[in-house]
Amino acid sequence: MPHDDRALAVSAEEPSAEIPLELTIPKLFLEKARRYGAGRVAMREKEFGIWRPISWQEYLDRVRAMALGLIRLGLEEGDKVAMIGDNRPEGLMAEMAALCARGVAVWLFQDCLMDEVRYIVDHSDAKFLVGEGQEEVDKALSILKDCPKLKKIIYDDPKGLRHYKQEALISLAEVERLGRELDREQPRLFEELIAKGHGEEIALLFYTSGTTALPKGALLSHHNMLSMGRHLMQIDPCEETDDYVSYLPFAWIGEQMMSISCGLQVGYTLNFPEEPETAQENIREIGPHVMFAPPRMYEQMTRTVQVKHLDSTWLKRQAFRFATWVGYRYADLKFSKKPIPLHWKLLNAAAYLTVQKKLKDHLGMSRVRNAYTGGAAMGPDHFRFFHSLGVNLKQIYGQTEVAGISVVHRTGDIKFDTVGRPIPGTEVRIAEDGEILTRSPSVFKGYYKNPEATAKTLKDGWLHSGDKGFIDDDGHLVVFDRTKDVFTLKDGRPFAPQYLETRLKFSPYIKDAWVVGDRRDYLAAVMCIDYSVVGKWADERKLNYTSYQELSQMPEVYDLVEKQIRQANRDLPEAAKIRKFTNLYKEFDPDDEELTRTRKLRRAFVEKRYKMIVDALYSDADKVHIDTAIKYEDGRQAHIVTDLKIVTIRD
């Protein structure tokens, strides 16, 4: 699409019929459930080794019971209902019930530590907390006295809760029983509650996993959510008969977007894995038609493929090498939008039949029409890898504050260094300082109890993202990085360290990388090896180690990591090459606040925490002495004393 203003990107498509402002998520839910009834499967959950379907009728019946149960327990309009737990039908039903009862849904990450749970439950004024089982109940009980507004803790799995007699506890089954009771007394109540709703009312209060500060609660309306889903589905339509696997945290806006915003509008079937550990296996069993995951999931898949490839027999390795070689060439031809010569088509067909088909099946991607990645930067190597397999992987750009996404690649117009073009109804503008601004019906209503942050983020209807970027010649948005994360290199050029980090992470041996060097003479990196992959590598070489710490400091492992860095350094301008590195004695962990819950590196924090290491990387030292205490989840402390080697990479 031609555009004269280089700072503005709009969608090529006209927005389809807009969503009426009166429409709410519960209204849509009621309509769909009535239309599909008992004859169609709304969800499936694998339980006791078998996929068990839940019809729309059942879904509706249970949501009705839960919603009225919450009302009976004292839920009033606008009350917050917090939820925590794995992805499971009951989780989604509880959320839907909270919305139907005119409450506001708040999701917490399941691995949230106590302080985070306390902060969010307290700050959100949650009246109810719906947990899954004993673990969540324990967390909730321990914060109960600090959160006076919290009235009831609801659980759905009674395992291990035999001796819990606290008054605030109530089982989900009991809530449903209360609801059915109320339903008999006032059979029209549920429909009346839903009819009262309006699209501009708040549906979700979602806490953003800030890389910098305390989480902020973004308020999203029904209309925000529904318009977002509608616009994405306009570009990449899904069908009623499609399958989607819901396994990423509901506390992540991307999962809400797929399960509710899109899922409810299209009516596709949501599938819930048996346990988080079985997700990958369950995805393969379902073979979803659409996928949305942050880059780390795709990185993990790539890593698995690479490691298995290294393990396989000679013939299989050759077949794999042939297929990837063909796949990459074929993908590059497609990226360049040139006509593809016949012989490449034939070669690609051969690669597909011999390797790619099987590989896609193993990754659960045989039927994937569109796979999306977003939430963090993805390296071009990973991106090309999936396209070489023939997976239609697209980058998206968005944030909690636009109810999910605002920019996405179009099929056939994919560039791996961009995130594509805005979805219909969305305008993206680049401010003078390079900040990305968005305006659309999905832009959120403000931060809960935080007018200063709201004023800073929302100006005249434009969402100020805090991300930097530009719009390229094809009208694609290129996202640079968080504004404060952009480096200035020695030669004065701006540089996104994430670009290098994702490149490094393409190596299966590297779990995490942290690149430093803003306004310094050279770039340096702190590396976290992948314990299982490097451990296996060491086993094969008969190297003995007892712990991550010991393994990471072995000279052989340093050589291995150096090789990976050289690989990543290739083709980079002199100033953007990594010159020095060290292997960290532990992996980065959200529990240590080094990563956000969505596994983004919290630069400011690690810089403070590992200042000694950074200083050493910019001195002449060949090692840095570490003497620190680490705290385990159960409160135990351990003392770590070690020397980290500093390695200089020469050409």
Add this chain to the structure above:
Amino acid sequence: MSVAAAGDAGDFLLEARDVAMYFGKVAALAGVSLQVRKGEIHSVIGPNGAGKTVLMNCINGLYRPQKGDIFFKGRRINDLKPYQRAALGISRTFQKVEVFGGMTVLDNIRLGRHIHLKSGILSGAVYVGKTAREEIENRKFIEEEIIDLLEIEHIRHKPVGMLPYGLQKRVELGRALALQPELLILDEPLAGLNLEETEDMARFILDVNEDPRWNITCLLVEHDMGVVMDLSHRVLVLNFGIPIMDGTPQEVQRNPDVVRAYLGEEDLYATRR
């Protein structure tokens, strides 16, 4: 932990009377008596070489004691073979895991269920009707009661030999549970486990003991005193095959002889050699 859950005195599920077992001239057990009430967790503790495992082996039938009687549900079982005792409702786990490493988790657990399979060879060969129904029922039991309880969904189809030790121990417990025993003998279920695995295992033991669907009486041999004192209704202390005392955890912890037996462990070793 209250003792109230245990039944009346005299209502013994298992009783050993004056059991003695000699290896050559070494008395592994020199007249040990033990009464386990239905529904309780009864622990046996003692320093290494105290005869705890020998006692377990006598109860489950791997060893035949030279002296004394063992009663299970009021019946003398001294002359029964281990598999006959299993059929009566005694199952066990071992100090060092004894699983079939080449078989999957599911197959290992299924194996523990064989005494509940009634159909014969012929109908098994045809596999329709009765056998299929029976298979489905048993599979359902394994999935809903055991795999779900022990949280091993993700390794269901993995060969046991490839699993970390902590999970192998869980699988072994799963196999013992598949028998749906009335008495479960746990020989050092926590040995070699890390803190998290220990907590999980203790939780599982409590679950099968307290959950009305199981209500299994447990006979527990364990060195982890924290767990023993937390879980047990009663504790028997052995030293060199000689019972020092049998009582509630509180009584045991207060007994000076017990404390001496544990504190003096190294001295005892020295005199033995």
